[in-house]
Amino acid sequence: MSESKGVFFAFLTALISGASVFVNGFVVKGFDPFVFTTLKNFGAAIFIVAAIFLFREMGNLRKLTLSQWKWLAIIGIIGGSIPFLMFFSGLSMIPAVKGSFLFRLLFIFSAVFAAIMLKERPSRNAIIGAAIFLIGNMFLLGGLDSLLSFGIGEMLVLGATVIWGFEYVLSKWVMQKTGLEPRMIAFGRMLIGTIVLFAFIGIAGKADYIATLTTIHWGWVAITSGFLFLFVSSWYSALKWAKATTATAILALGGPITTSLSYLFLGKAPSMNDAYGLLLIVAGVAVLVGYSQIAASGTFALNEIRKRFAWKA
Numbered sequence: 001m002s003e004s005k006g007v008f009f010a011f012l013t014a015l016i017s018g019a020s021v022f023v024n025g026f027v028v029k030g031f032d033p034f035v036f037t038t039l040k041n042f043g044a045a046i047f048i049v050a051a052i053f054l055f056r057e058m059g060n061l062r063k064l065t066l067s068q069w070k071w072l073a074i075i076g077i078i079g080g081s082i083p084f085l086m087f088f089s090g091l092s093m094i095p096a097v098k099g100s101f102l103f104r105l106l107f108i109f110s111a112v113f114a115a116i117m118l119k120e121r122p123s124r125n126a127i128i129g130a131a132i133f134l135i136g137n138m139f140l141l142g143g144l145d146s147l148l149s150f151g152i153g154e155m156l157v158l159g160a161t162v163i164w165g166f167e168y169v170l171s172k173w174v175m176q177k178t179g180l181e182p183r184m185i186a187f188g189r190m191l192i193g194t195i196v197l198f199a200f201i202g203i204a205g206k207a208d209y210i211a212t213l214t215t216i217h218w219g220w221v222a223i224t225s226g227f228l229f230l231f232v233s234s235w236y237s238a239l240k241w242a243k244a245t246t247a248t249a250i251l252a253l254g255g256p257i258t259t260s261l262s263y264l265f266l267g268k269a270p271s272m273n274d275a276y277g278l279l280l281i282v283a284g285v286a287v288l289v290g291y292s293q294i295a296a297s298g299t300f301a302l303n304e305i306r307k308r309f310a311w312k313a
Helices: 002-030 033-054 058-062 066-080 082-091 096-103 106-117 124-141 152-178 182-203 207-212 215-241 244-251 254-266 272-289 291-309
Strands: none
Touching: 002 033, 002 215, 002 244, 002 254, 002 291, 033 058, 033 082, 033 182, 033 207, 033 215, 058 182, 066 082, 066 152, 066 182, 082 096, 082 152, 082 182, 096 124, 096 152, 106 124, 106 152, 106 244, 124 244, 124 272, 152 182, 152 215, 152 244, 182 207, 182 215, 215 244, 244 272, 254 272, 272 291
16 A cells, blocks of 8 residues: 555645646746745745644754754755756756756666665666656657757756756665654755755856746736645655655656646647657556555545545544
C-alpha cells in the first residue's frame, strides 16, 4: 500500500508540475528570471510555514536536531538554490524544447544515484520503459541533429538536472535515515534555498528590481508560489513512499501535460511527430511503472476519496 501511495502522489505531482510550468511560461516573461525564481521560492516557503501552523506541526519543527538541520541546509543549497540559477541561465541561451528534453533526463540520473545510494535496481520493464520514453523525447525534439550542438547553455541545464536528480535521491535517503517528514524536507529546501537566492540577487545587484514590481506582478508571484508549494508538498510525499526511480519517471509526465495544455488553451495544433512523441512518453512511463502499480494507486485514491467524502451516519 505504501508504494501505491507514493505512486499516487507522484502522479499528482506530475499534474501539478505540468500546470505550473504552463503558467510559469507566461509569467516569467514579465520578470527578471532570477528575481522571479527567488520571490516564488520565498512565497512557497511562507505557504509551507503556514501549513505547519495549520496542521499544528510546530512541535516537529522545534524538535529538529542539529544533525537534521544540517541535512536540511544541504538539501536547501543543493536543491533549492544552485540548480535554479544554473537552469534559468542555461534556458535563456538555448531553445526551450532542448531544455525540456534535457530536463526530462532527470529520472535516468535519479536511477543511477538511487542504485548507488538506495540500492534500487532497475527491472527489465524499467529499462524497456526508459528506452521507449527516450525515443518519445527524440520525436518531440525533432531528431538527433538537434542535440549535436552542445554549448554552455546545454551544459548548465544538464548540470542543473543532474543536481536535482541527486537532491531527490538524497532527500529520500535523509527521510529514511533521520526520520524527517516530507513537510520538514520541503520546509528546509525552500527556506535555506531562498536565503541563498536572496544573497545571489543582492550580490548581482538585482535587489532594486523588486521595488519596481507592480500589484499584478505580486499577484502572479502569489499564484506561482502556490503551485510550487503544492509541488514540493506532494513531491516529497511521493519520494517517501515510492521508489525514487519510479517517482522521477512519473514526474516526467509533467512535460506532456504542459504540452497538452498549450494545445488546449493556445490553439497550437500538434504535429505528427509531437503526437508520436507524447504517446511514446506516456507509454514508456506506463511500462516502467507497471500496470499493477498504476491500478493500485488509483484504488488508493478512490479509497481516500470515499473516506473523506463519505456521509457519516
